[in-house]
Amino acid sequence: MLKKSPVSRLENLWDDSEAVGMSEPEKLLYRSNLLGSDKRVTNYGGGNTSAKVVERDPLTGDEVEVLWVKGSGGDIGTIRMDGFATLYMDKLEALKGLYRGPEHEDEMVGYLPHCTFNLNTRAASIDTPLHAFVPRRHVDHVHPDAIIAIAASANSKELTQEIFGDEIGWLPWKRPGYELGLWLEKFCRKNPEAKGVVLESHGLFTWADEAKVCYETTLRIINRAIAWFEEKTADTAAFGGEKHPSLPPEERRRIAAALMPAIRGMISEDQHKVGHFDDQNAVLEFVGSHQMEALAALGTSCPDHFLRTKIRPLVVDFDPASPDIADTLDRLRGMVESYRVDYAAYYDRCRHDDSPAMRDPNAVVYLVPGVGMITFAKDKPTARISGEFYVNAINVMRGASAVSEYRGLPEQEAFDIEYWLLEEAKLQRMPAPKSLAGRVAIVTGGAGGIGSATAERYLREGACVVLADIDAEALSATRENLAGRFGPDVVRAVEVNVTSEEAVAAAYADMAVEFGGVDIVVSNAGIASSAPVEDTTLELWNRNMSILSTGYFLVAREAFRMLKAQGIGGSMVFVASKNGLAASPGASAYCTAKASEIHLARCLALEGAPEGIRVNVVNPDAVLRGSRIWQGDWLDQRASTYGTDKEGLEEMYRQRSLLKRSVLPEDIAEACYFFAADTSAKSTGNIINVDAGNVQAFTR
Template sequence: MGIIDGTTGAHGSLMALPENRWDASAVEGASQSDLLLYRSNLLGADLTVTNFGGGNTSAKVMEVDPFTGAEVEILWVKGSGGDLGSMKRDGFATLYQDRLLMLEGKYRGLEHEDEMVGYLPHATFNLNPRAASIDTPLHAYLPFRHVDHMHPDAVIAIAAAKGSEDLTKEIFGAAIGWLPWQRPGFDLGLRLRDYVRDNPGLNGIVLESHGLFTWGDTARGCYENTLAVIRRATECLNARIAAKPAFGGTARSDIAPADRAARAAKLMPLIRARISTVQPKLGHFNDAPEILEFVNSADMQDLAAIGTSCPDHFLRTKIRPLVIDADKALAEDGGAYLDTVLGDYRDFYAGYYARCRRDTSPAMRDANPVVYLVPGVGMVTFAGNKATARIAGEFYVNAINVMRGATALSDYVGLPEQEAFDIEYWLLEEAKLQRMPKPKALAGKVAMITGGAGGIGKACARRFLREGACVVLSDIDADALDAAEAELAGTYSADLVRTVPTDVTSEEAVARSMLAACRAYGGVDILVANAGIAASAPLEETTLDMWRKTFAILSEGYFLAARAVFSQMKTLGGSIVMIGSKNALAASPNASAYCAAKASELHLARCLALEGAAHGIRVNVVNPDAVLSGSKIWTGKWRRERAAAYALREDELEEHYRRRSMLQRNVFPEDIAEAVYFWASDASAKSTGNIINVDAGNAAAFTR
């Protein structure tokens, strides 16, 4: 995967066409519910069809009622939350179709729309715990066995264009109907039913500023109908897009990819520091061709100010983005510029809330932007976690595609402000937010670990990941880094793990690795200086090269890493943890270079604790001893030399260290990680300049 987020390459404006990926042999003999899952996964995995987490699918299936033993019609429909592309069978809500239809008698009109959601659990089939979504009535009341509701960019472009109804007729003829914007709910379900009753022969319906409904008699027929409608829309749009420059043409030239990446890496911590005072934020950078085409265009400012159209888009991206001038933000007085534009955005958002709020509206949420458009550079998005920040960026790419298509047809039209607010501050959405689990202890934090591919480094990474942090592993061993990334990303999430090969003795390499971490997440909150080497020899056999290399890694390497992170930690505070050694406090025979370097590292930590305290930067040390398990420094010459120093066989060394300890216990990487986590967490918020010995007890290394 590597460290770089986003993509680069030549510009290209045309929308991709959906591909028919149905494989009849893969679903031969499958049940109707399995066919629904197969169809859903195919649709959800195709970004030309719908966005992440967007859209829903359904099938009306005959099932045996567990109570009566009779066959009954059951609506299988994507439940609340989840993603079509990756969902499993348990992602579907199942409800008695007849009970859903009976709910029409309970409906009291638009002003009582939300109360209908409370009736849906009463229609649950077979005690299914999956909650039904607000879109359930839209599927229940359409008189078709299989129904898809998708958010394809090509169709939303038509739905969000001025003259949308006429454009729908022009492009699709009588095969596709059109309904004006209406918030999803029970009433919209009834309107869809009545519309298809009054317009027989339709293959689908375009919902203004929202998306597409399509259907079929079979799962495959429904899937192919959905793709055919999207393909027709895409082909028509591409013909229009090719006829004129997108977004009014180019107003600004590209800069080189490396320069874009460097500017993003410098800009992101400056933004993050100013928007993370209440809740920690993580960033995502993307300079894909479609983003550069938009941010460098003549019409970008005007289009961005209109805001997004589809509810799925602005729920993730806020009603509009903030445009940032990178030249001004990165100038010597750039902090004042960022304070001004962010303050202006917060004022705008507060005004939007004040204008649109209702008596029952939830309190105003975070007023900071989510999406930042940076001409010449690309797009940055920030959210409470990396996945949400990345997905917000993906949704704004959808919005860009919609704006490109809509402006090729006529004019782009955003959702009316009040309608946007009523979706964003919908009480049902608020209830969903309130049900979200409490963030973990290190949520929104970024930890950089030097020597991250070794035993202690990976143990620290696992400990941080369990507490919700993102980790950036640096190591000189690129193969070991790749293996560590595959292991950790597979266990936790690819969003949470980044790697960057780094020689910590190189000033330039350390600086590059820190910029890479900033570009990946927006900054570093925790530094674990852990890169290691071990040299063992009697003094007269200790060469100058051995001495210098040991100090280069264990002393200069720790200095370079700390210096690289120190300036950006000054804005938000942070924690630096140095992995020392028992040898920093208690000397060992035949290891003068190692002991002296570890002692210098210990004193460096104390000096940095003094300098960092005023800025909320804490610097502490963990002193391990005899961590043989998983440690790369114990796999070769060091192990042989330490065994020789104590006149032992190599296989006796671990037992020797255990017996030597006061507690008669072995020390493992996970033990060191626990102490590192303590220093990195708020549990030690009032400690700096301190040492924790994790050595199973060594009286000679008691701190004084």
């Protein structure tokens, strides 16, 4: 877990009793995880660590020096031993004889695999030379906000000297790569007493010959910068002071819930995006400040920041003093289109003859005065992490603008990293997205057997899922189970009674704030009752109709509102029943309500088609295992109706079917997946019976 300490100083977490007996690679892992556990040291995926270790060569048996360094794309907070690349140091040194100069430095990356030690398959990162050529055994490279605030200041060299003296040096901006590795080596050899260096607009390097000393040096230098900023800015209003007071929390969420589906629809034409909302104090202070627009326009400074956030955000023209959401929504498309035009112009100004084609021109970060920050990305973890990186950028801008003049990375330098051919190659190596990547689903009755199986099927295909259920205990257990297996980012739970207009609307508003909107709606909330018609009370009749008919209507109506606000289509799946097509003795209320569901789906398929909203039905039958409606009275009643006991009921249903097979929740989930996925993109108004064959329920 990431450490979120309210204390301003970084805590030394090194435990000698835990580290004793560790090998040098194990100490590197221990140090890396400690550093990565605090976002004030470096954000997710940011920075890297290394150690030079004497190993035995597997071929010659000789002792050789090996560089262990974080592999490409890793995260030091969560890295494990297999996340480190290992390379022969003598071969890395030999590369210097092949280097043809800065204009050819990218080709050096192609030589790194030839330096691999012990057939390690972990790819070495572009930062490998920066670690290899520092003549110390242990090296940390991190991106602390306090250090980058210095590095992004107009007079960063002078500030570095003022704060650290000769202990920490300074190097001007240079894109990470082979040449910067040589610069670091030269600095170290000329300044043997130095403990590290600040890289302009980038971050911090520190080094030592022992793992613990390197770790403690990194913390000490960051803490010194934090203390210096606290002293210098104690009486300074951040960002020029407040311009827009923050709205109350409930109002902020209400506005975010209205804006996010609209934005999502505008930017998801080519690839579905998932949203994240952040209204922490640091964000609110920035978006409500006098300097926000001017600073946001300057862009971020650290390459790790803007690779996640794009060079600059979109500032939503919104006045929290007189919040008019309808007016903002009317003007929002123009804001989004203007950002695209500006981004395309940036691409055209900076592109080279061999630059990759322009990527998605939409903003990642959206700043809303008085409300907070919205981020959108290909999936929920990326959207959340992008927001975290922009919070880092906010912290950097706060510090730099308070003690100096904040400077973003020059536009051409930013472009050359964003469209770096090596970065493009990394993107091309990424696996193809799963079939439901970027999609958001809500499943009512999500804590039951069919609901949880359907949620799991969607999660396996890359979707984000909101579990909606009235049973709070079962809902919590299901959420905990699925979040433990698929990650907490992609699973949410909301307690909701589908017969309540207010509760259903609130569930969709929560989903909009958590994920940005909705694409897939599975109506699965259900009950079951059995009684001869003369014994069917009005209360029992109304209860069936209220949950199974009215409840499905309310969930669908709210879905249509959000799906139309997005304007990118969607899929609705009604989990009805064989009983909606085939009459069953002693269950008139249940069968009638299920028939109502099916006909409602047909009506909605007609209304939704012009908007690309597909509506289909899955009809299960006799799903006993894992289903909550088969617990208690319903099971007893159906067993009594068919003259059998509980144990014999499932066998009776199996033998009654044409295929003589039991129907399981996973079977229904597979049909729900089919209707949600693009494989059924040309299907609406349809019914799939998943009942092992029942001639009475044949649709034709």
